[in-house]
Amino acid sequence: MPRAPYAADPAHSRGREFAQELGGMRGPRTAFQRDRDRIVHSIAFRRLAGKTQVFIAPDGDHFRVRLTHSLEVAQIGRVIARALGLDEDLTEALCLAHDIGHPPFGHSGEKALDAALTARGGFDHNAQCVRALMRLDSPYCGFPGLNLSWEVLEGLAKHNGPVAEPGWALAELDAAFPLDLGRWPSLEAQVAALADDIAYDNHDIDDGLRAGFLSLDDLLTLDMVADRWRAIERGHPGAPREALLRELVRGQIGAMVTDLLETSRANLAGACSAEDVRGAGRALAALSPAMAAEERRLKAFLYERLYYHPEQLATAERAHGVIARLYAAYHQQPDLMNPGWHQRLPEDEPARSRHIADFIAGMTDRYAMQRYGEIFGQVPAGLSNV
Secondary structure, three states, X not given: OOOOOOOOOHHHOOOEOOOOOOOHHHOOOOHHHHHHHHXXXXXXXXXXXHOEOOOOOOOOOOOOEHHHHHHHHHHHHHHHHHHHOOOHHHHHHHHHHOOOXXXXXXXXXXXXXXXXXXXHOOOOHHHHHHXXXXXXXXXXXXXXXXXXXXXXXXXHHHOOOOOOOOOHHHHHHXXXXXXXXXXXXXXXXXXXXXXHHHHHHHHHHHHHHHHOOOOHHHHOOOHHHHHHHHHHHHHXXXXXXXXXXXXXXXXXXXXXXXXXXXXHHHHOOOOOOHHHHHOOOOOOOOOOHHHHHHHHHHHHHHXXXXXXXXXXXXXXXXXXXXXXXXXXXXXXXXXXXXXXXXXXOOOOOOHHHHHHHHHHHOOOHHHHHHHHHHHHOOOOOXXXXX
C-alpha cells in the first residue's frame, strides 16, 4: 500500500542524538529499519524472554512472557500500520521495544523499585524503557545507548499520549535530546499503544483460561464475549472446546482491529501530514466509543478476576519482597553487585540509588531469584503460581 501523507517518513527523520555516518556496508535499510534491527539485536530485548507478563516465573512453556507478548503486539501493529498506509518498520520498532523498561516480576517489581526510590525521584517502567535504549544498553563505539531515531524515542516516551510532567528519567533524556513531550506522538506510536491493549486484553484471557484463573462462564457475563461465543458455537458445531476458545480470542482481536481501522480512517479525514497528527490535540488512532466502552469493561473484568486474583496478589507480594530486599542489600553492600556495575557505581545521590535500580531493572525473573538465593540463602517459596 502507498505511504499515506500522515505517515512518518524515514527519509525525513529528525535524526539521532549522536551524528553517525550510515553507509551501505550494512545493507540498504531505512532509518527506521535500522532502529528495529538495533532493538532486536539488543541485550535489553533478549532479556524480555525471562520477564513476567501476567504470571510470575511460570513453570509451563505455553504461558506468555514479555518477549512473546511484544512479538504479538508487533504482529498486530504491523497489520494495522499496513492497512492505514503507515510506516510498518517504525510501528514494529515501537511495538517490540515498548516493554523493555519493565523490571523482573512485572508491576510487582516496578512498585518495589518505585518505593525504594521514593526519595530519589521514583521509578517508572516507561521512562526506564527510554533510559535503557538511550543510555544503558551501549553496544556501540563512540556514543551511549542504541542511538535510535528521534521518532522511535518520541513514540516510546509518549505512546500513551503527551507527557505534561515527566519524571526525572524522562526529563533528563528530554533535556539532552528534546522529544516534544507536550504534543501527541506519531500515528505509528498511537497504533503501537492500541496494539498493546488489544494484545494483552485478549491474550491474557487465553493465559488466564489455560491457568484456571478464568472460566468460560465468567467470561460469558461480558456481552461482547457472549455474542461472539454463541456465533462461534453456531459456526463450528462439534469442534473441541479448546479450539473454540482459541477461535474466541482470535475473533476478539479481529473485531477490535477492524473497529480501530474504521474509526481511525474516519478520524484521519483531512489529515495531510505527520505534523497534522501531532497537532490534532487528540489521538486519531482510536477505537469507536462503543468498542472502547466494551474494552474498558473487559479490562475491568481482567483486573477483578485475573490480575487481582488472591493467588496472584499473594505471589506478587512475595515478588515485591524479593526486589525490595535485593535493592536494600545492594545499597548496604554494593560489592554484591556484578563487578562492572559495582565499579561504575556513583558516589553521590541520587545517581547512586538510581544506578542500583538500573542494575535490578535489567534482571530477568530467574536471575533476580538466583541473586536473591545467593545473598539470602534461599528463594521464597511460591514465586510461581502456574
